[in-house]
Amino acid sequence: xxxxxIILSIVTVVIMGATSFNSCKPSEAVMARSGAQIWGxxxxxxxxxxxPASFSDTEWDVAAMHMQIRANLTADEIKKVTEFLQSAN
Amino acid sequence: MENFKxxxxxxxxxxxxxxxxxxxxxxxSTFDRQAEQNNPSNIDMKPGKSKMMLRGYYHxxxxxxTMGDESxxxxxxxxxxxxxxxxxxxxxxxxxxxxxxxxxxxxxWTVEYADVSYILNDYMTVRAGKFILPxxxxxxxxxxxWINRLATRPLxxxxxxxxxxxxxxxxxxxxxxxxxxxxxxxxxxxxxxRLKTGMDEPDEAxxxxxxxxxxxxxxxxxxxxxxxxxxxxxxxxxxxGFSGMTAKVGDKETIYEDVRANLYALDLNYVKNLNFxxxxxxxxxxxxxxxxxxxxxxxxxxxxxxxxxxNNVSTAYYAQVSxxxxxxxxxxxxxxxxxxxxxVMETPEGSLWESNPTQTxxxxxxxxxxxTVLKFGYQTTDGGSGGHSEEGExxxxxxxxxxxxxxxxxxx
Numbered sequence: 001x002x003x004x005x006i007i008l009s010i011v012t013v014v015i016m017g018a019t020s021f022n023s024c025k026p027s028e029a030v031m032a033r034s035g036a037q038i039w040g041x042x043x044x045x046x047x048x049x050x051x052p053a054s055f056s057d058t059e060w061d062v063a064a065m066h067m068q069i070r071a072n073l074t075a076d077e078i079k080k081v082t083e084f085l086q087s088a089n
Numbered sequence: 090m091e092n093f094k095x096x097x098x099x100x101x102x103x104x105x106x107x108x109x110x111x112x113x114x115x116x117x118s119t120f121d122r123q124a125e126q127n128n129p130s131n132i133d134m135k136p137g138k139s140k141m142m143l144r145g146y147y148h149x150x151x152x153x154x155t156m157g158d159e160s161x162x163x164x165x166x167x168x169x170x171x172x173x174x175x176x177x178x179x180x181x182x183x184x185x186x187x188x189x190x191x192x193x194x195x196x197x198w199t200v201e202y203a204d205v206s207y208i209l210n211d212y213m214t215v216r217a218g219k220f221i222l223p224x225x226x227x228x229x230x231x232x233x234x235w236i237n238r239l240a241t242r243p244l245x246x247x248x249x250x251x252x253x254x255x256x257x258x259x260x261x262x263x264x265x266x267x268x269x270x271x272x273x274x275x276x277x278x279x280x281x282x283r284l285k286t287g288m289d290e291p292d293e294a295x296x297x298x299x300x301x302x303x304x305x306x307x308x309x310x311x312x313x314x315x316x317x318x319x320x321x322x323x324x325x326x327x328x329x330g331f332s333g334m335t336a337k338v339g340d341k342e343t344i345y346e347d348v349r350a351n352l353y354a355l356d357l358n359y360v361k362n363l364n365f366x367x368x369x370x371x372x373x374x375x376x377x378x379x380x381x382x383x384x385x386x387x388x389x390x391x392x393x394x395x396x397x398x399x400n401n402v403s404t405a406y407y408a409q410v411s412x413x414x415x416x417x418x419x420x421x422x423x424x425x426x427x428x429x430x431x432x433v434m435e436t437p438e439g440s441l442w443e444s445n446p447t448q449t450x451x452x453x454x455x456x457x458x459x460x461t462v463l464k465f466g467y468q469t470t471d472g473g474s475g476g477h478s479e480e481g482e483x484x485x486x487x488x489x490x491x492x493x494x495x496x497x498x499x500x501x
Binding site for chain 1 (some may be wrong): 140141142144174175176182184206208211212214216229230235236262263264265266267268269271273275318323324325326327330358360369371456458459460500
């Protein structure tokens with residue numbers, strides 16, 4: 001138990017330090033990532049990037065919410081990816 | 090009396106006439122509505138606020154296993170896992186996965202998870218129900234057959250594993266960027282694992298039982314845990330994660346009531362397109378550590394009331410590398426993937442379930458499309474199913490088990 005508390009404390013301090021250092025704002029490089037880029041780089045961390053034609057706009061809307069929660073995508077990331085998939089299907 | 094009869098008959102006739110009229114209108118309008126909805130040009134024109142989707146996966150295959158002098162080969166039904174996803178609004182989401190497989194000659198359905206999520210804000214989602222625990226990444230993100238690069242799980246996961254799978258409770262999760270670094274987190278409270286005391290299965294005394302949360306809590310102490318993931322690069326190619334869980338695991342009002350378990354996991358995930366070899370390289374790994382407080386367990390078949398104990402620490406880890414030339418000019422090469430995995434599990438010395446298996450697995454995958462894969466694999470496991478033949482005697486080690494398999498997995 002003590003170990004968990006110590007490790008979590010260290011992790012929390014690191015996060016808070018990094019957050020305050022960067023003012024908790026995404027960098028310009030992060031903001032500049034397109035939906036296609038996020039789709040190609042993020043989906044592949046677990047599975048092959050989905051073919052946009054696999055689902056309808058409505059289905060992508062549902063699948064995107066599932067992935068936002070399951071894969072811990074930020075609101076900005078999932079918005080861009082969903083727009084890309086719905087435009088490319 | 091006569092007037093009453095006339096009024097009654099008249100009223101009944103009027104009600105019947107109105108009823109037929111209303112039904113006729115309803116039939117017509119229902120027919121029109123269905124015709125309108127079935128018109129292909131109207132599909133997706135005006136989607137409702139609530140949306141539902143049925144997805145899932147299935148896998149099946151052929152396996153040939155040899156252990157010592159014994160050999161066995163069979164077609165394997167595998168399992169089917171339909172997933173229901175329901176988006177009620179931009180904030181509210183429900184999902185459930187049902188897993189069906191044959192076990193002991195009968196087909197069983199189980200609920201892998203069923204949970205409701207509510208998006209509180211851009212950085213925070215709360216969910217409740219039965220969910221897969223974020224203990225590392227394998228169980229939560231990588232175990233589905235169409236995602237897992239091999240047809241088997243690494244040592245330490247699944248039945249008799251040391252890593253938790255799913256449980257019932259409440260979880261808070263989210264992700265955010267700070268500069269170029271992305272952080273994600275999960276924190277949860279669940280019913281928690283249970284300690285096997287050896288009363289039902291003497292050979293498994295001291296082992297933890299996971300996934301029992303749906304059946305209730307065996308004590309009033311809840312398990313607390315969470316995971317923190319760090320993606321240091323803008324392109325999300327690398328993720329490092331730390332997970333932990335702590336809980337009292339013994340049944341209440343027994344001598345095991347205060348026995349506590351502490352579990353940790355470290356995970357790594359690196360996936361990158363390497364242009365110079367025109368391939369995607371995928372490296373994954375997870376280290377699991379489980380420590381349960383010392384406790385006395387009854388010696389099996391003993392009539393004198395003798396007890397034994399042991400240092401109840403278990404570890405397991407795996408490392409996996411796969412490479413797929415997905416940028417090759419050759420169409421066949423683009424669909425092929427080579428994968429190798431090494432995993433080790435070490436259970437407590439002195440326990441009746443002591444074993445130190447190591448497993449090496451290699452595979453060649455043919456991707457029919459992005460979510461359908463044909464897997465050819467071979468794995469060899471040494472030192473499995475150990476333990477003591479009897480109290481105090483030397484441990485018994487199983488012979489090497491080898492398996493060749495061909496599996497087909499489809500995500501739908």
